[in-house]
Amino acid sequence: MTDRAVRDAQITAFLTRHxxxxxxxxxxxxxxxxxxxxRVTRPGERAVLMDAPPPHEDVRPFALLARHLVALGLSxxxxxxxxxxxxxxxxxxxxxETYTRMLDNGGNARSLYALAxxxxxxxxxxxxxxxxxxxxxxxxxxxxxxxxCLLTDWYLPAMTGRPTPAEARADYLAAxxxxxPVVLGQPVTLVLRDYHVDNLIWLGDRDGVARCGLLDFQxxxxxxxxxxxxxxxxxxxxxVDPGLQAEMKARYAAAVGSLAPGFAAAYAVLAAQRHAKxxxxxxxxxxxxxxxxxxxxxxxxWRLLENALADSALRPVAAWFSHHVPETLRGIPxxxx
Numbered sequence: 001m002t003d004r005a006v007r008d009a010q011i012t013a014f015l016t017r018h019x020x021x022x023x024x025x026x027x028x029x030x031x032x033x034x035x036x037x038x039r040v041t042r043p044g045e046r047a048v049l050m051d052a053p054p055p056h057e058d059v060r061p062f063a064l065l066a067r068h069l070v071a072l073g074l075s076x077x078x079x080x081x082x083x084x085x086x087x088x089x090x091x092x093x094x095x096x097e098t099y100t101r102m103l104d105n106g107g108n109a110r111s112l113y114a115l116a117x118x119x120x121x122x123x124x125x126x127x128x129x130x131x132x133x134x135x136x137x138x139x140x141x142x143x144x145x146x147x148x149c150l151l152t153d154w155y156l157p158a159m160t161g162r163p164t165p166a167e168a169r170a171d172y173l174a175a176x177x178x179x180x181p182v183v184l185g186q187p188v189t190l191v192l193r194d195y196h197v198d199n200l201i202w203l204g205d206r207d208g209v210a211r212c213g214l215l216d217f218q219x220x221x222x223x224x225x226x227x228x229x230x231x232x233x234x235x236x237x238x239x240v241d242p243g244l245q246a247e248m249k250a251r252y253a254a255a256v257g258s259l260a261p262g263f264a265a266a267y268a269v270l271a272a273q274r275h276a277k278x279x280x281x282x283x284x285x286x287x288x289x290x291x292x293x294x295x296x297x298x299x300x301x302w303r304l305l306e307n308a309l310a311d312s313a314l315r316p317v318a319a320w321f322s323h324h325v326p327e328t329l330r331g332i333p334x335x336x337x
Contacts, residue, residue: 011051014088015040018081025049039093047080050089059089062218066091068133072126074119075203075213094213097204099197100238107202109244113232115212116200117248120228121255122209124189131190132222139191139223141180148176148273150280156325158283158333168324175316179269182262182313186224192217195228196235225260226267227274234271234308236278236301268311275305286335295332302330 015023020040028037028048034056038049052059063084069076077091099112123131137143152164152172164172194216201213229252233245253259278301282294309318 007051007053010086011038011049011088014081014083014086015049015090017083018090020047020090040090046093048077048091048093050091052087052089054085054087057087058084059087059218060084061220063089064133065217065220069214069217072123072131073208073210074122075201075206075210076217077213077215094201094203094215097202099200099202102202103197103238109241110247112197112200112202113240113244113248114251115209116195116197116232117229117251118255119209119212119214120195120232121252124225124256128188132188133190136190136220136222138188139221139227141177141184143221144180144183144273145173145176147277147280149173150284151276152280154280154287155283155333156329158287159329159331172320172324175320176273178316179272179314183224183266183269183273185262186226186266187260188222189225191221191223191227193219193221193227193231195231197232197238224266224270226263227270230267230271231274234275234304236275236282236297236304239300265311265313268308269313272305272308272311272314272317275301275308279305283333286333290335292335295335298332 012021015021020042023040023042025038025040028039034053036051038051040047040049050059050062052062059082063079063082066076066079070078075094077094079089079091081090082088099107099116102112103109149169149172152169156164192214199214199216201215203211203213229249233240233248279298282298282301285291285294305321308314309321
């Protein structure tokens with residue numbers, strides 16, 4: 001029996017144990033991880049099966065965060081059944097009206113983004129010990145640096161054909177260390193970490209901030225307040241009008257009451273860090289995992305990174321990029337066949 005056949009048998013057994021033996025199963029869009037999703041349907045009810053095979057994936061963080069977000073009045077999928085050791089969750093089906101689909105079909109961008117901003121403000125107005133689950137990992141200097149190095153460890157070698165020299169990598173880390181204190185000095189919040197329109201669902205039959213459904217938050221951390229705001233407005237997969245960005249930043253500031261000193265600089269540093277990370281991740285997905293579909297977004301992410309590097313808080317990082325990644329190396333890497 002193949003690995004896939006074994007896994008399918010495990011899924012059938014899981015669904016049978018929880019009363020979904022005769023459910024119809026249909027694949028849903030996957031993502032950039034090892035997770036796989038199916039919509040399961042029985043008369044009068046439907047749900048989503050998350051298949052997250054160990055050891056590549058762990059469903060426990062998703063289940064914990066989903067329950068936590070629901071308790072805070074937000075619309076994460078309810079966990080209906082779980083086999084955490086086997087890597088299966090049966091979760092509430094929030095539907096197909098993703099923000100991405102809504103926007104592509106002419107939905108009102110201002111209203112959709114405003115609701116997403118209100119969700120962040122709802123979270124960030126809560127006391128830290130209420131919004132952050134116990135034991136959540138910290139988005140600390142080490143984690144931020146490790147992510148930034150995805151660019152030097154994957155993208156740059158793919159562009160140059162050789163590993164990044166050790167001295168250049170060390171200088172890269174030193175440049176980032178000089179920029180990160182403004183981030184690490186920000187108030188600590190729950191950072192959902194992949195907060196963008198692909199992971200938001202319009203739920204028109206709900207009220208207030210619950211109208212915005214939340215997906216893909218299993219990598220949440222305790223980190224700086226500007227991160228999710230930046231992730232929403234500086235989207236690797238979608239251009240966001242600069243005027244709308246400015247309007248939404250102002251809406252967020254008004255909703256939370258006041259911004260901590262250094263918020264704008266921290267936003268810029270986090271933007272540069274995330275964009276460097278994403279360029280590295282999209283390259284790794286191609287080179288290591290054979291998923292070239294994400295490469296098409298790299299030119300946009302470079303534009304976002306270059307814009308962030310213009311901020312004075314990032315002068316050492318910008319200087320490193322000017323020296324080690326000139327314009328000729330800012331492109332789409334080749335993907336091995």
